[in-house]
Structure formats: structure tokens, C-alpha cells
Amino acid sequence: MLNAIERTLEVALTGCRRIGQIAIRKLDIGGFALSHCDDEGCDDLKVFCSAPEDAIELSKFDDAGNYRPLKTAPNLRHDWRLELATLEELSCAIDHFYPGRLAVFVAWKTSQLRTTPLRETLDRQSGMYRVAAKISDEQIDNVVGNFCRSDGGCLRTILWKRNKRGTVASTKLPREKFDPLHDQTGHKERCIPLLCQEPCNLLVNECRRAVKGE
Amino acid sequence: MISKSNSALLIVGHGSTVNPDSSAPTLAHAAEIRRRKLFAEVGCAFWKEESSLRDAIFLFDPASIREVYVVPNFISEGYFAQTVIPRELELNGRLTKRSSGQIWKYCDPVGNHSLVTKLLLKRAEEVAQDADPAETSLLIVAHGTDLNENSAVAAKREADKIRSLGKYAAVLNAYMEESPLVSDWQKLTRTTNVVVVPFFISDGLHSYEDIPVLLGITKEGSTRLRSPERPTTRQAMTSRVARGEVFRRNPYKVDDRSLFYASSIGTDPGFADIIIEQAAKFDSESSLAG
Numbered sequence: 047m048l049n050a051i052e053r054t055l056e057v058a059l060t061g062c063r064r065i066g067q068i069a070i071r072k073l074d075i076g077g078f079a080l081s082h083c084d085d086e087g088c089d090d091l092k093v094f095c096s097a098p099e100d101a102i103e104l105s106k107f108d109d110a111g112n113y114r115p116l117k118t119a120p121n122l123r124h125d126w127r128l129e130l131a132t133l134e135e136l137s138c139a140i141d142h143f144y145p146g147r148l149a150v151f152v153a154w155k156t157s158q159l160r161t162t163p164l165r166e167t168l169d170r171q172s173g174m175y176r177v178a179a180k181i182s183d184e185q186i187d188n189v190v191g192n193f194c195r196s197d198g199g200c201l202r203t204i205l206w207k208r209n210k211r212g213t214v215a216s217t218k219l220p221r222e223k224f225d226p227l228h229d230q231t232g233h234k235e236r237c238i239p240l241l242c243q244e245p246c247n248l249l250v251n252e253c254r255r256a257v258k259g260e
Numbered sequence: 261m262i263s264k265s266n267s268a269l270l271i272v273g274h275g276s277t278v279n280p281d282s283s284a285p286t287l288a289h290a291a292e293i294r295r296r297k298l299f300a301e302v303g304c305a306f307w308k309e310e311s312s313l314r315d316a317i318f319l320f321d322p323a324s325i326r327e328v329y330v331v332p333n334f335i336s337e338g339y340f341a342q343t344v345i346p347r348e349l350e351l352n353g354r355l356t357k358r359s360s361g362q363i364w365k366y367c368d369p370v371g372n373h374s375l376v377t378k379l380l381l382k383r384a385e386e387v388a389q390d391a392d393p394a395e396t397s398l399l400i401v402a403h404g405t406d407l408n409e410n411s412a413v414a415a416k417r418e419a420d421k422i423r424s425l426g427k428y429a430a431v432l433n434a435y436m437e438e439s440p441l442v443s444d445w446q447k448l449t450r451t452t453n454v455v456v457v458p459f460f461i462s463d464g465l466h467s468y469e470d471i472p473v474l475l476g477i478t479k480e481g482s483t484r485l486r487s488p489e490r491p492t493t494r495q496a497m498t499s500r501v502a503r504g505e506v507f508r509r510n511p512y513k514v515d516d517r518s519l520f521y522a523s524s525i526g527t528d529p530g531f532a533d534i535i536i537e538q539a540a541k542f543d544s545e546s547s548l549a550g
């Protein structure tokens with residue numbers, strides 16, 4: 047029996063075949079093939095076939111071999127094709143390329159997703175991150191505008207606000223950054239959005255660095 | 261009793277923004293437990309990686325998952341287990357009932373379980389198969405000064421337990437940054453054979469480089485991935501091989517001693533059993549209490 051994520055994925059795949067930088071192809075013989083969207087149509091890709099092990103390794107380093115601390119950064123490595131037999135395996139693989147994103151997508155679809163403003167996230171921090179709450183609005187505009195931008199930063203669609211009053215996360219980001227229907231890779235494809243319901247730990251760290259002048 | 265059909269397991273790890281191997285044991289234990297089909301769903305969440313602890317709140321569909329067992333994959337009871345995880349997961353005690361009716365059960369961290377002692381013994385035996393324990397000292401090495409994590413206390417507790425078995429000539433806890441210092445191992449031990457097991461949840465700079473340097477078995481900078489400068493593909497690959505290499509050159513001959521160096525205890529596949537045990541223990545303790 048399919049779980050909620052697999053069911054939602056099945057429905058979503060009738061209308062689109064992209065998530066982040068991954069292209070998903072249904073195979074005539076059954077099953078699915080995933081690849082970097084830039085590599086679609088290439089027939090000399092290295093073939094892998096196990097979820098989650100291969101997905102974990104393929105998502106760990108970029109083309110230059112650097113560790114990828116943010117899986118939704120637009121630096122997924124190229125030259126691979128992951129073949130999976132079932133929807134369950136597909137869901138598992140995607141959950142290792144883009145951890146948690148399918149579950150958050152389901153919660154959003156079913157109106158169960160709560161978003162948390164940046165200021166609330168910062169105010170909650172303790173220990174070395176407590177100081178991050180001192181960030182100014184001007185600094186937020188710059189830090190979020192730079193760190194979360196889709197070209198070179200992160201491919202997620204921002205759903206959170208800056209504060210409880212509903213101020214936009216950053217005035218330096220284009221309106222599409224907040225639109226779940228927009229393809230953040232710039233390819234203008236229909237895709238399953240990578241939703242950001244709350245500022246991530248990496249952004250909290252950037253806020254801390256801005257406050258400390260690092 | 262864990263009900264397979266409507267229970268989920270959430271394993272919580274620390275993760276890292278610089279160490280590619282930090283989350284590996286947590287992900288591997290999750291994959292193993294998933295294979296055993298003991299829970300309807302098994303998820304992972306990390307403080308420093310994705311899925312985040314905040315994402316984890318949405319990982320399990322309340323319509324099908326009625327109970328979520330949260331097991332911290334941490335070596336000791338400290339700041340993360342006591343403060344960060346409950347806060348980020350919005351837990352208000354050992355048992356939390358969400359507005360959806362979903363119940364979250366906050367279990368003890370893996371490092372607290374008595375099976376850890378057995379795994380330490382197993383790892384010490386595996387790494388020094390030909391060494392007679394009666395002529396061997398066992399060193400359990402934790403960070404020390406990490407007041408947040410109390411790992412020094414946990415390492416001492418494990419050393420005390422293994423010492424009481426009377427199997428090894430000596431069993432000591434040692435630390436990287438406080439005494440007894442691991443760098444003093446030659447003074448701390450008298451036996452020909454010395455086995456060193458890092459008391460960490462995953463391998464990383466401490467086990468790949470810092471402890472080997474303190475032991476005097478590698479030179480500083482031989483394996484470290486320098487951050488924030490990014491390594492090239494070749495450097496990264498070479499480094500990854502080199503980093504595992506330090507565990508494969510046993511025994512190290514230092515003066516007239518033989519030193520056997522193991523990888524971090526948390527990489528043992530047996531931790532998957534401990535995670536399951538911690539979830540089961542939650543229910544057995546609750547039924548005793550109730």
C-alpha cells in the first residue's frame with residue numbers, strides 16, 4: 047500500500063517530471079530513471095540502481111568533489127543515471143537527494159504546513175547561535191538575498207516571512223522566489239517545488255556571521 | 261508495544277556542514293532498520309543537515325502514523341538531547357500529543373544503552389584479534405571539555421564497566437583536551453598492546469586526524485580536509501581514502517609497543533539494534549511506570 051508521500055508523488059508525476067535539478071523519466075519497461083536535468087538524453091551516463099545508498103553518495107559531492115552541506119543548492123553533480131524499479135524506491139531516492147522536501151510538499155498540499163518567520167527562528171536559538179537574533183533588517187535583506195538566491199544559492203521556494211507582521215523575507219529577491227509554481231532552476235519546466243517553510247540552520251549561521259562581522 | 265502498521269521511527273543525528281561522513285552512520289542505521297520492516301516508516305533528521313529537525317515535524321502523515329518514536333543518535337545525554345532536540349521538535353516531555361492526535365515518544369539517546377559496552381568490547385576484539393586481552397590496555401577516547409555533551413562522563417562510565425569485567429589488563433578513559441590526555445598514552449599504560457577506541461557517533465576530523473596525531477601515529481595535516489578552502493575532486497577523493505586508511509594500518513609499532521586504532525564506535529552496525537531497543541524500552545518503561 048502506498049503511503050501519503052508516494053500517493054502524492056504518483057499524482058504529481060502525471061503532470062510534471064522534475065524536482066529541483068532532477069529529471070524523472072518513466073521507463074517503458076516499468077520503473078523510473080533519474081538523472082541531472084542537464085543530462086537528459088545523454089546515453090553514456092554511469093548507471094546506478096540502489097536507493098538509498100546510491101542516492102546518498104550521488105548527492106554528497108558536487109562536480110568538483112566538494113561536500114554539499116545544502117542538498118537544495120543548485121550544484122547537484124552530473125553524469126549519472128539512477129534506475130529504480132518502484133514508486134517506493136523513487137520516493138526513497140528523492141528523499142535522499144532532497145531530504146524532507148516531499149513530506150513538506152504533502153503537508154503543504156493538504157494545508158497542514160506551518161511556516162515560521164525568520165525572526166521567530168532566530169529568537170528561539172540558544173548557545174552560539176543566540177547572537178544571530180541581533181541582526182538588523184538591512185542585514186537580513188542582504189544575507190537572505192544573497193544566501194537564498196536561486197542562481198548559486200538555493201533552489202527552494204521561500205514560504206516564510208521575515209517577521210510575524212508578514213514582511214517579505216528579503217527585498218533583494220525576485221517575486222518568483224516565493225512562487226511554488228515557478229521553476230527555480232530557470233528551465234521554466236513544471237516541477238515539484240522544493241518548499242522552504244522555515245529558515246534553515248545554514249541561514250541562521252549566516253545571520254550569526256553577519257552580526258559578528260565575519 | 262511497537263505497532264508496525266502505524267508507528268514511525270525518527271532517528272536524530274547531529275550532522276555537519278563540513279564533514280561528509282558525519283551523517284553516514286545515522287543514514288546507514290536507518291536503512292538497516294527500514295529493511296527489517298519494524299516500523300511503517302523510518303526517517304532521519306539532523307541539527308546541521310537535511311532533513312532538519314523542523315522538517316521532521318512534517319515527516320509523518322498523521323492520518324496513517326499515530327505514534328512517532330524519536331531516538332537521538334547521540335553518544336551521551338547533553339545539550340542536544342536535553343535542550344535542542346525537544347525545542348526544535350516542539351516536544352514537551354517524554355510524551356507529546358500533537359493537535360492531530362499523533363503521539364511523539366522521546367526516547368533515551370543511544371549512548372545511554374547498556375549494549376554500548378558490548379559493542380566497545382566487540383570493536384576492541386575485532387581491531388586487535390591477535391592481542392591477548394590480559395596483556396592489553398584498552399583506551400576509550402572522548403573529546404573532553406565538551407561540557408555540553410557530557411561525553412567525558414559517558415566514556416568514564418563505559419571504562420568503569422569494562423574494567424569491572426576483569427578481561428583487559430587495564431581499561432582507561434582518556435580525552436583529547438583534558439586529563440587523562442590521550443597524548444600521554446605511553447605514560448598511562450604499561451602493557452605491550454594498547455587498543456584505542458574513539459567514543460564518537462561518527463568518524464570525522466577527530467577520529468581521522470586529531471586523535472592519531474595525539475597518539476603520534478600520523479602527522480598533522482596528512483588527512484585533513486581544510487575548510488573553508490574547497491578541495492578539488494582529486495584531493496577530496498584522496499583524502500577520503502586516506503582518512504579510512506588510518507584504521508587499516510594496525511598495529512602501529514611505537515617504541516616497543518603495539519598500538520591498535522579503531523574507528524568511532526558509533527559506526528558499528530550494532531547501533532541499529534540499540535536504536536530499536538531504545539524505542540522498545542520507552543514502551544516497557546512506560547508500562548512499568550503506568
Ligand code: SF4
Pocket residue numbers: 118193194199200201202203204242244245246247248249
Ligand atoms: S533558508 Fe531556505 S531558501 Fe534559504 S538557503 Fe536555507 S533552505 Fe534555502
